[in-house]
Amino acid sequence: MTAPVSAREILICSIAKLLDGSRHVAVGASSPIPAAGAMLLRALKDEMRAEKVRVSILGSVEHNFFTNGSAELFDCAGQGRIDAFFLGGGQIDGVGNINLVGVGDYPRSSVRWPGSFGSAYLYFVVPRVILFREEHTPRVFVDRVDFISAPGVSEPGVYRTGGPYALLTGKGLFSFDRTRPGFRLESVHPGHSLKEIKEATGFEFDHNDDLSITPTPDAATLKLLRGRVLDELHETYPDFAAQMRREISAGATSA
Numbered sequence: 395m396t397a398p399v400s401a402r403e404i405l406i407c408s409i410a411k412l413l414d415g416s417r418h419v420a421v422g423a424s425s426p427i428p429a430a431g432a433m434l435l436r437a438l439k440d441e442m443r444a445e446k447v448r449v450s451i452l453g454s455v456e457h458n459f460f461t462n463g464s465a466e467l468f469d470c471a472g473q474g475r476i477d478a479f480f481l482g483g484g485q486i487d488g489v490g491n492i493n494l495v496g497v498g499d500y501p502r503s504s505v506r507w508p509g510s511f512g513s514a515y516l517y518f519v520v521p522r523v524i525l526f527r528e529e530h531t532p533r534v535f536v537d538r539v540d541f542i543s544a545p546g547v548s549e550p551g552v553y554r555t556g557g558p559y560a561l562l563t564g565k566g567l568f569s570f571d572r573t574r575p576g577f578r579l580e581s582v583h584p585g586h587s588l589k590e591i592k593e594a595t596g597f598e599f600d601h602n603d604d605l606s607i608t609p610t611p612d613a614a615t616l617k618l619l620r621g622r623v624l625d626e627l628h629e630t631y632p633d634f635a636a637q638m639r640r641e642i643s644a645g646a647t648s649a
Contacts, residue, residue, distance in 0.1 A: 397645030399610045401564065402427060402638065403619060404583055405528070407611040408567055410434040412524055412560050416477035418448040420467055420520075425451075426627065426634040428480040428526055433457070433623045438615065450476075454630040468512055471519045474555070478522040481513055485539040486525060488597025489575050490546020490558040492517075493539035500541045510543035517544040520556040525570075530563035536596040547575045565591050567608055568599060576600065581608040 409431025413419055419432040429451050436447040451457045452464060460466040470476050483492035484507045494510045496503030517523055527534055548554050561568040561577055565586045568577040579601040582588060588605055611619065620642055628635040 396613075396616075397642045399616065400638075400641055400645065401583065401585070402641075403616065404608055404610060405562065405564070406430045406434055406619060406623075407615060408562055408608060409524065409526070410438065410615075412562070413447075413478050413522075416447065416522060417445065418450065418470075418476050419478045420471070420476045421449070421451045421480060423453045425480055425526075426631040427528065428524070429457075429630065430619070430623055430627050432478075433626050434615070434619055437618045437622050441614075441618065451630055456629045457626065464512065468515060471516055474519070476520050478524065478559075479516050479520040480524050480526050481517060481544065482525065482527045483534075483539070483543065485534060485536050486527065486561070487536050487539045487546075488577060488599065490525070490561075490570055490577075491539045491542045492525070492544050492546070493541045494543040495541040497540055503540070514544040516556070517546075517558075518548075518554050518556050522559040523556055525558055525561040526563075527561075528564045530565040530591070530594050532594060532596045535563075535594065546570070547572055565594060571600075579605065581606045583608045584610065 405427055409428055413432060413435045419435070421429045421432055432449045436449050439445065439447050449457055450459060450467070452467065481492055483494050484497070485493035492513065494507055494513055496507050497505040546558050557572060558570040560570060565583055566579055567581045569580050570577055577599040579591065579599055582591065582605050584607055588601065624635045624638060
């Protein structure tokens, strides 16, 4: 029997759809779900014999053509040769600002995170930045971030080719309108509700009255994800791939 579709599989398939049309997708370190989504898009395009999709995953040997790590990633992005990238944050607010530094008044932050690294640069030059955070709680999605590691929008006259394209969380999928600016809830993941998302989000967002449910993958896509994609993902994220396989096996057994 086939195991039921898991919440993480829905996220991976949602990412693949958001990336459609990208020729080169870059993924930072410690990002197994975005990496799986990029690999799924590549596998789907190969099945259709469509234009090849290049996937560059920092920290990977097999799925990374860079030879100089993040320095080459930044050069490539600045030259316009990366179509999509992923950013997260300890805090994300309603205009797409992200905080990777810490909670409280900087520099006396009560909680410190790893730091901004190259997030501000990539946010400005990569045209399709997908904000991804599996946890969807008021402590993450705040009215205003305590520190702006990377701004979601810029003042008129600031040259900027990149910015937020969408926000994907464990509860729903949002698009981003740079002219407003702000988020719009496009779909709610199975098992969740608009009321739940509003209670878990510290900023206001637009939405339709008749919200759609985030679609689950069809049988062919699910087969690719559970086969080829998990095989490829194992090289960079062996623990995550093994965990997903255990979940699939347990689900098939219980079904």
